[in-house]
Amino acid sequence: MRILNPxxxxxxxxxxxxxxxxxGELLHLTVVEAKxxxxxxxxxxxxxxxxxxxxxxxxxxASTCLSDEIPDRxxxxxxxxxxxxxxxxxxxxxRLDFKGNAMTRETLPSRTDVLKSARWAVGKxxxxxxxxxxxxxxxxxxxxxxxxxxxxxxxxxKQVNHFLDLIAPILREKCDSAPFVVVxxxxxxxxxxxxxxxxxxxxxxxxxSFIGIDQSENxxxxxxxxTKQLAMKDMQFYCSSIRxxxxxxxxGLLVSLHACDTATDEAxxxxxxxxxxxxxxxxxxxxxxxxxxxxxxxxxxxxxxxxKQRFGDLLTDxxxxxxxxxxxxxxxxxxxxxxxxxxxxxxxxxxxxxxxxRKRAREYEAFKQFYKITPSIxxxxxxxxxxRQNP
Numbered sequence: 001m002r003i004l005n006p007x008x009x010x011x012x013x014x015x016x017x018x019x020x021x022x023x024g025e026l027l028h029l030t031v032v033e034a035k036x037x038x039x040x041x042x043x044x045x046x047x048x049x050x051x052x053x054x055x056x057x058x059x060x061x062a063s064t065c066l067s068d069e070i071p072d073r074x075x076x077x078x079x080x081x082x083x084x085x086x087x088x089x090x091x092x093x094x095r096l097d098f099k100g101n102a103m104t105r106e107t108l109p110s111r112t113d114v115l116k117s118a119r120w121a122v123g124k125x126x127x128x129x130x131x132x133x134x135x136x137x138x139x140x141x142x143x144x145x146x147x148x149x150x151x152x153x154x155x156x157x158k159q160v161n162h163f164l165d166l167i168a169p170i171l172r173e174k175c176d177s178a179p180f181v182v183v184x185x186x187x188x189x190x191x192x193x194x195x196x197x198x199x200x201x202x203x204x205x206x207x208x209s210f211i212g213i214d215q216s217e218n219x220x221x222x223x224x225x226x227t228k229q230l231a232m233k234d235m236q237f238y239c240s241s242i243r244x245x246x247x248x249x250x251x252g253l254l255v256s257l258h259a260c261d262t263a264t265d266e267a268x269x270x271x272x273x274x275x276x277x278x279x280x281x282x283x284x285x286x287x288x289x290x291x292x293x294x295x296x297x298x299x300x301x302x303x304x305x306x307x308k309q310r311f312g313d314l315l316t317d318x319x320x321x322x323x324x325x326x327x328x329x330x331x332x333x334x335x336x337x338x339x340x341x342x343x344x345x346x347x348x349x350x351x352x353x354x355x356x357x358r359k360r361a362r363e364y365e366a367f368k369q370f371y372k373i374t375p376s377i378x379x380x381x382x383x384x385x386x387x388r389q390n391p
Contacts, residue, residue, distance in 0.1 A: 012085065015094060086146075128161065128195065128203070136198045139229050140191055160195050163257070166336055166347065170253055170278050171200055179207040179234070180252040183276070185242045185267035186259035187212035190223045196255075197235055208252075212237040213245045242266035243384055246391075251276040258284040265377040268320055271350075272327045273384040279329065279350040282336060286316040292373045317346060319375045322367060324350040325360040327381075 085096045095106045128137075137143035142153045149157050171180070180200060184193045193212050200208040212235070214220055223237045238245060242259075243266050254276040256267035264283045271279040290312025321331045329350035336347035354360075368375070 012096065015096065019094070128164070128199065132202065133195075133198060136194060136230060139226050140189075140194050142191070156191055160191050163192060163336060164195055164199060166349075167196075167253070167255075167278075167280055168199070170280075171196070171204060171206070175252075177207065179209045181248055181250075182208065182210045183247060183251050183254045183270075183274075184210070184212045185245075185254065185256040185270060186263050187214045187219070187223070187237070188216075188257075189219050190226075190237070192255065192257060193223075193235070194226065194230075194232075196253075197232060201232075201234075208234065210235040211245075211247060213240055213242055215239065215241055242270050243380060243387070245270070247274050249274050253278045253280065255279075256281045258282055260284045262288055262376045262380070265320070265375070266380055268324065268348075268350075269377055269381040269384055272324070272329075272381060273388060275352070277352050279324065279348075281320075281348050283313075283317060283320070283346060283348070286313050288312075288376060289316050289319065289371075289373050293371055315371065315373070316375075317348065319364075319367070319373070320348060320377065322360060322364045323375070323377050324348070325354055326357055326364050328352060328354050328357050330354045 086093055093107070097104045097106075134143060134147060137149075137157075138145060141150070142157050143149055182193070182196055182200070184190065184196075187193050190212050193210055197208060197210045200206045210232075212220070212223055214237070217239050220237045220239045223235075227233070227235045227237070242263060247270070251271065251274050254267065254271035254274070256264055259267055259281070264281055264286075267281055268279060290308050293308075293312065293315065317333070321333060324331050330353055332349045334347055335345045
């Protein structure tokens, strides 16, 4: 069955021959399914006359062929799909759309420029070079095979990059030659974890190890598969609660983003017990202390539920900041991303080293007594200390 009319086929073969003759370091030939924009055939050639062929149906079973065979292979791939072809010679992309007997052509930026355009998603240059990090971003589901940030993932990409921007100074701190240990408590799908580890190993060239903890077996298994795909042998994932996790001492950085309710308290207590040099958390939903408050005038809190909720959130985070100071940390707080992205945007950053711990201990006890509250974070720390001393 003829896929294109004779004139279309002649033009396509000519365009491919010209690209093969003029391409720079790398030539990409791609067939895209018209309706879904999904890549169903991809050919790449770096040098010589041999070409690597991949298909989306079975991307792992790549094959090679002579470059002279590419037009026939490409035409075969078009048989059951939409008729859109991308020819990228490293300088520009020629997009050819075949519809019936008609053909339209469009010149686009090269694949390299498309990858660099990922920076628009955060509004400025990122710590991750989109070209260098493309395999990572594609493996964790943020970037398409063509180098674009997926529309549903733009907010996540922005959050992860902004978070990396905030803690990059921590990762660049000078220390001994021992691997820098990062622990992510409640790691979820580990978007942040993979980006942090990639930045440490590939950008900073720093020895590092990563431990992700989550109670969902599905996300842990998915993360383990991704570490294999990316050959990141120093990343480990454990299906466990935070309080029961077995972790090394000391930890360079412990992070926890949006761990629900007292899970954030578990993460903070875990960092203190395991002598983390840095603890960075972004709390999520918080309910525990809102139901304990007795010391404050209760009428406005009881009448308007939203006041009680927000007051409870604020009180909980003040408790966490005081707890960290009592345990020898210097604490800074602030919003780590705009409220238009997420209302859960408070960031607590703590660094080991605070000589005012004894004074803060008195303030902490007075604070709890005034509001008649018993935060979980206190007994969680005692419980984890006991488990560590009695494994």
